[in-house]
Amino acid sequence: MLDEIGFIWSNRYTEFNLGKSHPMNPRRLLVPYELFNCLGILKATNIHLFTPSPASDSEIQLFHTHKYLDAMKELSEEEGGYQLNLGLGSGDCPVFPEMHESSRLVVGGALEGAKRIQNGDVKQAFSLLGGLHHAFKDRAAGFCYYNDAAIAIRYLQKKYGLERILYIDTDVHAGDGVLDAFYSEDTVLGISFHESPQFIFPGTGFSNEIGDGAGTGYSINLPLYPGTWDDLYIRLFEQVIPCIWETYDPEFVIWQCGADGHFRDILGHLTLTTEAYHYLGRRIAELTNKSKAQGKLLMLGGGGYNPDSVARVWLASFAGVTGFKIPDESPIGWVDYCQKEFGIKTSLQLKDEPIDPKRIEQHILIEEANNQYLQVLKEEIRETSVWKNCESFQQK
Ligand SMILES: [Zn+2]
Numbered sequence: 353m354l355d356e357i358g359f360i361w362s363n364r365y366t367e368f369n370l371g372k373s374h375p376m377n378p379r380r381l382l383v384p385y386e387l388f389n390c391l392g393i394l395k396a397t398n399i400h401l402f403t404p405s406p407a408s409d410s411e412i413q414l415f416h417t418h419k420y421l422d423a424m425k426e427l428s429e430e431e432g433g434y435q436l437n438l439g440l441g442s443g444d445c446p447v448f449p450e451m452h453e454s455s456r457l458v459v460g461g462a463l464e465g466a467k468r469i470q471n472g473d474v475k476q477a478f479s480l481l482g483g484l485h486h487a488f489k490d491r492a493a494g495f496c497y498y499n500d501a502a503i504a505i506r507y508l509q510k511k512y513g514l515e516r517i518l519y520i521d522t523d524v525h526a527g528d529g530v531l532d533a534f535y536s537e538d539t540v541l542g543i544s545f546h547e548s549p550q551f552i553f554p555g556t557g558f559s560n561e562i563g564d565g566a567g568t569g570y571s572i573n574l575p576l577y578p579g580t581w582d583d584l585y586i587r588l589f590e591q592v593i594p595c596i597w598e599t600y601d602p603e604f605v606i607w608q609c610g611a612d613g614h615f616r617d618i619l620g621h622l623t624l625t626t627e628a629y630h631y632l633g634r635r636i637a638e639l640t641n642k643s644k645a646q647g648k649l650l651m652l653g654g655g656g657y658n659p660d661s662v663a664r665v666w667l668a669s670f671a672g673v674t675g676f677k678i679p680d681e682s683p684i685g686w687v688d689y690c691q692k693e694f695g696i697k698t699s700l701q702l703k704d705e706p707i708d709p710k711r712i713e714q715h716i717l718i719e720e721a722n723n724q725y726l727q728v729l730k731e732e733i734r735e736t737s738v739w740k741n742c743e744s745f746q747q748k
C-alpha cells in the first residue's frame with residue numbers, strides 16, 4: 353500500500369519575492385511546482401494537497417525575539433526602510449512589502465506539515481518553500497527571514513512533547529541558524545552536510561563545531577570540498593550518518609533538502625547530480641522508517657537557484673522518499689511552460705547522466721580534503737562519550 357503524502361503549497365508562496373534579479377525569486381518555485389503538476393503527482397490518490405495558513409505571532413516567537421518580529425512588521429509597511437543590525441535591508445535580505453506576511457506563510461507551511469504528520473493524516477510531507485535555515489532568532493541572513501525549521505522543531509517539542517528530533521540539512525550552505533538554535537541541547541540532533549564554509553556563505557559549519565554543554569556531540573557539521581561528486585558524497589554519508597541516526601533513534605525527522613549542491617547551481621560549487629539526491633531521499637526515508645519516528649518525515653525545500661536543477665533535484669529527492677517512478681523524459685507540457693513563461697530551456701531528460709570523477713579537476717585533492725574534514729569530526733567526537741558505540745567514529 354502506498355504511504356499517504358502531504359504536499360504543501362500556496363499560490364501566495366510566490367509573494368516571497370526578493371526581487372527580479374535576486375536568486376530567491378518565484379521562478380525557482382513555479383518551475384518545480386509545474387513539473388510535479390505535469391507528472392500527475394499532485395493528482396495521485398495518495399497525495400494530499402494542503403494550503404498553509406500564516407503562522408501567528410506566538411508561533412513565530414517560539415524562536416524569534418519580540419523585537420525582531422516587530423521590526424519585520426514595521427519595515428514591511430515602510431518603503432525604503434532598513435535595519436541592518438537585524439539583517440534587514442541588506443543585499444541578501446532586502447526589505448519588501450510582503451516580507452512579514454509571506455515569511456509567516458512559509459512558517460505556516462512547515463507547521464502544517466509538522467501537524468499533519470504528527471496527527472497521522474500523512475506519513476510524510478513536502479513544503480516546497482521552506483527550510484529557510486539561515487535566519488537567527490534576532491536577525492535575517494542569507495535570503496531567510498523567519499526560520500521555519502527551528503520554529504517547527506520548537507512547535508513539535510511544545511505541542512507534542514517530542515524529545516528527540518533529528519534535523520538533517522543537505523543544502524549546499526551550512527544550516528547555521530537551525531544548528532545554532534539547538535547548539536546546547538541534546539533534544540535535537542542537527543546534521544549538516546554542506547560545501548566547506550572556507551569557500552561559501554555562511555562562513556561557519558566546520559567539523560569542529562559539534563555543540564556545547566548538554567548539546568556536545570549533537571551538532572554534526574560535515575564540510576565538503578568544492579567539486580565533491582556523487583559517490584564521494586554518498587560514501588561520507590554512509591560513514592557518518594546511519595550509526596548516529598540509529599543510536600539517537602529520533603521520534604521525528606526534518607530534512608532540509610536544498611537543491612543548490614547540484615552541479616548546475618549558480619551559487620554552489622559541488623558536482624552532485626540528481627542521482628545523489630535520489631539516493632539521499634531513499635536512505636533518509638529508510639532510516640526514518642526504521643527509527644522510532646516510524647517514517648515521520650517533513651521535507652523542506654531549502655535553497656537552489658537554477659530552476660531547472662531545482663525542479664529535477666526536488667523530484668529526485670521526493671521520488672527517493674516516496675518510491676515515485678521518474679520517467680526518463682521531461683514532460684513536454686513542462687518544457688513548454690518553462691520556455692513560454694520564463695524563457696527557460698529545461699533539460700529534456702529528468703535524470704542527469706553520471707559524471708566521471710576523473711574528469712573533475714583536482715579530484716585527488718578533493719578526496720583528500722574531504723578525508724581531512726572527516727578526520728577532524730571523528731577526533732572531536734572521540735573526545736566526547738556521545739556516539740561511543742559508533743565504530744565509524746572510533747576508527748582512526
Ligand atoms: Zn543554500
